[in-house]
Amino acid sequence: MKKFWGIIRSLSGIDAYERYLAHCRKAHPDQTPLSRKAFFIQEQERQWSGVRRCC
Numbered sequence: 001m002k003k004f005w006g007i008i009r010s011l012s013g014i015d016a017y018e019r020y021l022a023h024c025r026k027a028h029p030d031q032t033p034l035s036r037k038a039f040f041i042q043e044q045e046r047q048w049s050g051v052r053r054c055c
Contacts, residue, residue: 016043 009015017039024033
């Protein structure tokens with residue numbers, strides 16, 4: 001059941017902040033990671049900024 005819940009969290013993006021923190025610890029140990037709120041705002045801007053159409 002725990003593995004199933006982990007797959008659901010990964011597919012839905014719920015674990016995005018935890019994955020970000022793991023990446024920061026591994027790739028950028030000297031930098032302070034974003035707070036959960038700042039990460040959420042940055043992701044919203046990345047996903048929804050700009051024109052999203054084909055023509």
